[in-house]
Amino acid sequence: MNIQKPHLIFSVVLAALLSFSVAEAQLSETDQACLGCHQMDQSIKFGSGETLSIKVNANDIEKSVHRIIGCSTCHGFTADNHPQRSYKSKKEFSSLSARKCMQCHDTKKNKIHEKLIRESATTTTCTDCHGSHNVRRVRELAKGNQYCLTCHSKELEVHYKDGHRERAMVDEAALNKSVHKNLSCVDCHVMVSPEDHPVRQFQNKRDFSMVMAENCRRCHFDKYSRTLEGIHFKLLTQGNAKAPICSDCHGTHAIASARKDKLANAQRCEQCHKDIYAIYAKSVHGAALINENIEDVPICSDCHKAHDNAGPHTANFRISVPQICAGCHAKKEIMQKYGLSTKVVDTYLQDFHGVTMKFYKQFGQTDKQIAVCIDCHGVHNIVRVKNQSAAVVKQHLLKRCQKCHTDATANFPDSWVSHYEPNIKKAPMVYLVDLGYKIFIPFMIIGLLLQIVLHLWRYAVNR
Amino acid sequence: MYTANREYIKRFGPGRIIEHWLNAGVFVLLVITGLAQKFHGYDISQWIILLFGGIDTTRVVHRYSGIALGILTFQHILVASFGILFSRWQPSMIIHLKDFRDAVDNIRYYLGLSEHPARCDRYDYKQKFEYWGVVIGGMLMVATGLALWFPTVVTRLLPGQLIPVAKALHTNEALLAFLVIVTWHIYNAIFSPEVLPLDTVIFTGKISRERMVHEHPLEYERITGIKLPPHHEGHAAAEEAGTPSS
Numbered sequence A: 001m002n003i004q005k006p007h008l009i010f011s012v013v014l015a016a017l018l019s020f021s022v023a024e025a026q027l028s029e030t031d032q033a034c035l036g037c038h039q040m041d042q043s044i045k046f047g048s049g050e051t052l053s054i055k056v057n058a059n060d061i062e063k064s065v066h067r068i069i070g071c072s073t074c075h076g077f078t079a080d081n082h083p084q085r086s087y088k089s090k091k092e093f094s095s096l097s098a099r100k101c102m103q104c105h106d107t108k109k110n111k112i113h114e115k116l117i118r119e120s121a122t123t124t125t126c127t128d129c130h131g132s133h134n135v136r137r138v139r140e141l142a143k144g145n146q147y148c149l150t151c152h153s154k155e156l157e158v159h160y161k162d163g164h165r166e167r168a169m170v171d172e173a174a175l176n177k178s179v180h181k182n183l184s185c186v187d188c189h190v191m192v193s194p195e196d197h198p199v200r201q202f203q204n205k206r207d208f209s210m211v212m213a214e215n216c217r218r219c220h221f222d223k224y225s226r227t228l229e230g231i232h233f234k235l236l237t238q239g240n241a242k243a244p245i246c247s248d249c250h251g252t253h254a255i256a257s258a259r260k261d262k263l264a265n266a267q268r269c270e271q272c273h274k275d276i277y278a279i280y281a282k283s284v285h286g287a288a289l290i291n292e293n294i295e296d297v298p299i300c301s302d303c304h305k306a307h308d309n310a311g312p313h314t315a316n317f318r319i320s321v322p323q324i325c326a327g328c329h330a331k332k333e334i335m336q337k338y339g340l341s342t343k344v345v346d347t348y349l350q351d352f353h354g355v356t357m358k359f360y361k362q363f364g365q366t367d368k369q370i371a372v373c374i375d376c377h378g379v380h381n382i383v384r385v386k387n388q389s390a391a392v393v394k395q396h397l398l399k400r401c402q403k404c405h406t407d408a409t410a411n412f413p414d415s416w417v418s419h420y421e422p423n424i425k426k427a428p429m430v431y432l433v434d435l436g437y438k439i440f441i442p443f444m445i446i447g448l449l450l451q452i453v454l455h456l457w458r459y460a461v462n463r
Numbered sequence B: 001m002y003t004a005n006r007e008y009i010k011r012f013g014p015g016r017i018i019e020h021w022l023n024a025g026v027f028v029l030l031v032i033t034g035l036a037q038k039f040h041g042y043d044i045s046q047w048i049i050l051l052f053g054g055i056d057t058t059r060v061v062h063r064y065s066g067i068a069l070g071i072l073t074f075q076h077i078l079v080a081s082f083g084i085l086f087s088r089w090q091p092s093m094i095i096h097l098k099d100f101r102d103a104v105d106n107i108r109y110y111l112g113l114s115e116h117p118a119r120c121d122r123y124d125y126k127q128k129f130e131y132w133g134v135v136i137g138g139m140l141m142v143a144t145g146l147a148l149w150f151p152t153v154v155t156r157l158l159p160g161q162l163i164p165v166a167k168a169l170h171t172n173e174a175l176l177a178f179l180v181i182v183t184w185h186i187y188n189a190i191f192s193p194e195v196l197p198l199d200t201v202i203f204t205g206k207i208s209r210e211r212m213v214h215e216h217p218l219e220y221e222r223i224t225g226i227k228l229p230p231h232h233e234g235h236a237a238a239e240e241a242g243t244p245s246s
Helices: A004-023 A029-038 A058-063 A071-075 A090-098 A111-120 A126-130 A144-152 A172-177 A205-218 A221-227 A231-237 A246-250 A262-270 A274-282 A284-292 A300-304 A315-319 A321-329 A332-338 A343-350 A352-362 A373-377 A390-402 A428-462 B014-038 B043-051 B055-086 B097-110 B125-149 B151-157 B162-191 B209-215 B217-224
Strands: A043-045 A051-053 A157-159 A165-167 B008-010 B206-208
Touching: A029 A071, A090 A126, A126 A144, A205 A221, A205 A246, A246 A262, A262 A274, A262 A284, A262 A300, A274 A284, A300 A321, A315 A321, A315 A352, A321 A332, A321 A343, A321 A373, A343 A352, A352 B043, A352 B055, A373 A390, A428 B097, A428 B162, B008 B209, B014 B043, B014 B055, B014 B162, B043 B055, B055 B125, B097 B125, B125 B151, B125 B162, B151 B162, B206 B209, B209 B217
Parallel strands: none
Antiparallel strands: A043 A051, A157 A165, B008 B206
16 A cells, blocks of 8 residues: 555656756766765775775765765865864764764654664764765665665664663574565564654563564464463463563564474473473483484473463363373374384273263363373373383382372282283283173073074964 | 962062062163263263263262162072071072973974973073073172272282273173173063063062963972873973972
């Protein structure tokens, strides 16, 4: 909608420039006199030791909007009056030179200019963005993101009310690597545009980040609406500003796909959940990710979910645990890589605990407690059961059993045939009883049915 | 006390009639609440469990029905033992060699290899088979059920592997009992053309003379003293000659 206007202005300016350059390509005699010396390769030295070339490219001046005002308007020198001056540094030189701009240009019209000059006139100068001899409107110098980067690639600072200062510089390389590289700055920074850059004051950086994160939902509404169910959003609404917002996990200018790098993703959570991450890092899952870079293992968000993370202390979360674990442990294509059985989920679901859990879930009795995967295997500290001696496993298991079966004794853990279908080796007695009945029941029932048929037949014959 | 001109003969007293009612009721409850757990994946099971108010209440009903079955079985054994030992009851439920011969004879008769069915006494071999199935199966179910109810108590002294074994026994034996009852018992008590629409003896306590003569000829002869026409070839009729019941 606003695209047409700058275009129009730009074309008019361009047309005017072209017509001028045809008609009056020549500079005034006075200016020619200046260039007489300043077209030679010379430089001046500042007190700081910096040097600056004082060679002026005539071509730059001829193309600039300032070609008609003459060198002396800005520099104050004439061919007759050219006093020797010395400056401490390049920056001092350019900031003092920039004061001349204000003779003609009303800096108060543009609020961001006014603020820059007021707060950091010595560090940020007009020429930083607009150029000197080739002075242009920034809009003519750059388009799109480059327009913003004209200033924001420079050493700028933003000041917050709490006194904190921060660089407002944007790393262009990081921006171009991000998933948002094809977006414009103004797609996220909705309050500003090439026409208008209001000065906004935020109490602190967190306030600014929170306001900015509101803009993510303009595109990612699905994710946003899921966060409404999440514990982090709940904490935010309760006034906890430390609770994470979009940019805390996804980053800002260097925003990257969260799925690409699982370890980096998990480490985002570590920022706040250090203790848990340390436990996770030692678990079979965490160690595989961190030490072996195996990405099949779950990271925080695989179990807890990213956006609609309702928190693990809800009854609904507990009861959904078997389903979460089944997400990987029932998948052959993942499990066979590591020689793990996919029967673990079914054997659980067919057992006392699993059946009970299923009915609690089905009838919405989520307030009731029954053992799910994590009660025996642990949560963040899940370890490998294979390679460990049966006695150690049993000893650990007993402690876990005792959480619910408080009167359980040493023999008790054996009453769980573990995640095996009973077979002659693992649970011979169970296997033989099952086998016996598998043969005996059909034998018995078929026999009785045959007798019934015979009886009926005899009865029919007798009549 | 038998009198010759009656059409019906008394077979069961109120004790046995009530016992059957109770056993049947408890059995139905146990089967409904138990099989719904065994076959928990089916819609009907889920409907039943919901009807009972969830898995926990279903289990509570199942367990207390199990206790009722235990009490019924226990008192039956006690009453029968005392009756036999002190009241001179006839141990008519004891399985004899003759019962196996009767089974073979009956099948020969069904197949047309023999002219007449087996001649049975107070309880025929089918009834004895069912009776012992209920008594022994009941004890097995009660024992394994208690082990599943109190696994921590059992494993205090016994190995832990017994719990899954108890579960295997309990669940398989339950299925067997259920299938035997729905095929064999329901056929014999309802659908058999000889009793259709219902064998009322266990409810009324009396049996018709006609059925008595037909199904329990040896007992009929013994208590009436009437010698039935000798249509029984093969084995000796007087094998089980006992004293008439008073």
